[in-house]
Amino acid sequence: xxxxxxxxxxxxxxxxxxxxxxxxxxxxxxxxxxxxxxxxxxxxxxxxxxxxxxxxxxxxxxxxxxxxxxxxxxxxxxxxxxxxxxxxxxxxxxxxxxxxxxxxxxxxxxxxxxxxxxxxxxxxxxxxxxxxxxxxxxxxxxxxxxxxxxxxxxxxxxxxxxxxxxxxxxxxxxxxxxxxxxxxxxxxxxxxxxxxxxxxxxxxxxxxxxxxxxxxxxxxxxxxxxxxxxxxxxxxxxxxxxxxxxxxxxxxxxxxxxxxxxxxxxxxxxxxxxxxxxxxxxxxxxxxxxxxxxxxxxxxxxxxxxxxxxxxxxxxxxxxxxxxxxxxxxxxxxxxxxxxxxxxxxxxxxxx
Amino acid sequence: xxxxxxxxxxxxxxxxxxxxxxxxxxxxxxxxxxxxxxxxxxxxxxxxxxxxxxxxxxxxxxxxxxxxxxxxxxxxxxxxxxxxxxxxxxxxxxxxxxxxxxxxxxxxxxxxxxxxxxxxxxxxxxxxxxxxxxxxxxxxxxxxxxxxxxxxxxxxxxxxxxxxxxxxxxxxxxxxxxxxxxxxxxxxxxxxxxxxxxxxxxxxxxxxxxxxxxxxxxxxxxxxxxxxxxxxxxxxxxxxxxxxxxxxxxxxxxxxxxxxxxxxxxxxxxxxxxxxxxxxxxxxxxxxxxxxxxxxxxxxxxxxx
Numbered sequence: 001x002x003x004x005x006x007x008x009x010x011x012x013x014x015x016x017x018x019x020x021x022x023x024x025x026x027x028x029x030x031x032x033x034x035x036x037x038x039x040x041x042x043x044x045x046x047x048x049x050x051x052x053x054x055x056x057x058x059x060x061x062x063x064x065x066x067x068x069x070x071x072x073x074x075x076x077x078x079x080x081x082x083x084x085x086x087x088x089x090x091x092x093x094x095x096x097x098x099x100x101x102x103x104x105x106x107x108x109x110x111x112x113x114x115x116x117x118x119x120x121x122x123x124x125x126x127x128x129x130x131x132x133x134x135x136x137x138x139x140x141x142x143x144x145x146x147x148x149x150x151x152x153x154x155x156x157x158x159x160x161x162x163x164x165x166x167x168x169x170x171x172x173x174x175x176x177x178x179x180x181x182x183x184x185x186x187x188x189x190x191x192x193x194x195x196x197x198x199x200x201x202x203x204x205x206x207x208x209x210x211x212x213x214x215x216x217x218x219x220x221x222x223x224x225x226x227x228x229x230x231x232x233x234x235x236x237x238x239x240x241x242x243x244x245x246x247x248x249x250x251x252x253x254x255x256x257x258x259x260x261x262x263x264x265x266x267x268x269x270x271x272x273x274x275x276x277x278x279x280x281x282x283x284x285x286x287x288x289x290x291x292x293x294x295x296x297x298x299x300x301x302x303x304x305x306x307x308x309x310x311x312x313x314x315x316x317x318x319x320x321x322x323x324x325x326x327x328x329x330x331x332x333x334x335x336x337x338x339x340x341x342x343x344x345x346x347x348x349x350x351x352x
Numbered sequence: 353x354x355x356x357x358x359x360x361x362x363x364x365x366x367x368x369x370x371x372x373x374x375x376x377x378x379x380x381x382x383x384x385x386x387x388x389x390x391x392x393x394x395x396x397x398x399x400x401x402x403x404x405x406x407x408x409x410x411x412x413x414x415x416x417x418x419x420x421x422x423x424x425x426x427x428x429x430x431x432x433x434x435x436x437x438x439x440x441x442x443x444x445x446x447x448x449x450x451x452x453x454x455x456x457x458x459x460x461x462x463x464x465x466x467x468x469x470x471x472x473x474x475x476x477x478x479x480x481x482x483x484x485x486x487x488x489x490x491x492x493x494x495x496x497x498x499x500x501x502x503x504x505x506x507x508x509x510x511x512x513x514x515x516x517x518x519x520x521x522x523x524x525x526x527x528x529x530x531x532x533x534x535x536x537x538x539x540x541x542x543x544x545x546x547x548x549x550x551x552x553x554x555x556x557x558x559x560x561x562x563x564x565x566x567x568x569x570x571x572x573x574x575x576x577x578x579x580x581x582x583x584x585x586x587x588x589x590x591x592x593x594x595x596x597x598x599x600x601x602x603x604x605x606x607x608x609x610x611x612x613x614x615x616x617x618x619x620x621x622x623x624x625x626x627x628x629x630x631x632x633x634x635x636x637x638x639x640x641x642x643x644x645x646x647x648x649x650x651x652x653x654x655x656x657x
Contacts, residue, residue: 172366183629314503336491
């Protein structure tokens, strides 16, 4: 097209020929005012990644998970290993035996947070405690999610009398003071569960989890799902009036299929947010119970029981209290902020 | 309204019935009777004791007689503190806990409402940010952490405040701070958002336009509506205070019902555990009924079902 070279005459109405060249694809792109269409998920992820506080919380959670689940497998000490002669060491201090080993030219892994009065390394015990806390949080919220979403969706979908009866049950469980019942269950489930595990080889696998943790899970699946059930029910009730449900029903989909394939996927955002916000509350409860001496059994450790053990020696070994306390507050705080971030990302209308 | 009140009270009784059944059956699930002791007791003695306390009867009969006594205000006996009835223990320790809890609830409400309103009025400024950071932290830190840290700094390191018992008003400062910390943070957040909602309403703009002063606008117009969500939180707040008292009374060695309850649990005094649970449950359920009714009374816009 270079051969078209017309000299521009300032006095003529002659048009610039270049203006009439076909637009290049880059120029066409400029005119495109429509943004690339995004899905609900992409949109939520984008909003989430813009939220600095939530991203920091997310990174903290990843780091804590790495420390709690991966690091203990190659940590040089065991949580129940009692090192003779290394009792009551201060952070980064070595016992006499260990100093001799160092003098002999071998390296000894330092006790980063010192040791307790039985010579157990506090560093690994805090890591184990975080692992227990995270496990409790994740498993308990998974149970709550499972029970709450099934119960809530059945009540919301069928409505009428079914809904009335099911929601009355929820109301009653809701007004039961949960912490009292949890403490009761913790007290009374211990021995029956111990007997069950001892007498029944099929349940021997549960021994490794520990009776304390199992009763925490049982209590959570008995009492804590009601909040989830209420919210899921509300969502399902508004969703089931929509056309796509009518269409699915017209095509002959069964009730179960409509709930599983059409209604629950549409509540997924809410479910994720609710489950995430359930995690810190489960961790909180476990720490509370362990602090009162009702949680995991010795020599296992959870952050609550570590803090509880440390209260006795608060005057001379304050750091023993500080380390687990900071760890638990950090975990709860980051899950709270992460959950808030998810809520804002999935449902910007709720943002306050 | 009367219908609503009757309905609520009916559900309250149903809930208490459920709790009593759960408690009774859980306590009976624990293997070993109450007369199992280190000393060898002849079967005849055990049988006589069982007969005396009605333990030879079927379980449902035991439940009925227990509930019958409860309706007469008799909570039964303590297993470990021989010679003391459960009534004696509960009613001698409960006032201590009630005073501590009551003060904490009032402190949490006053501070939370004030801080929330201040944050809402200074939205986006540094005061708001500081209050929000504090309240976010307040929600994340468990009460036992708050308690032990307060004890460490003000009791052990600085030696400003006493950390044991409840003898003088000074003794109340640390336990009340601990108990009020979490609800205060929660109320601050709740109050901030409901205050922002209220301040954005048209009637506030109208009030400002006709020349109502800032002070009067806040207290006479905005506060009335903003405070309603706080009333709904009073129910959970009561429950939190009861459970929080277990930890706080344990840490600060306060002779209240919370510490008694924990001692009963660790000492395996099952009849006392059961009586205390039922007592606290009745208390909480009825307090919740009162809160719910108050909520309906305060806000006439809420339809009565």
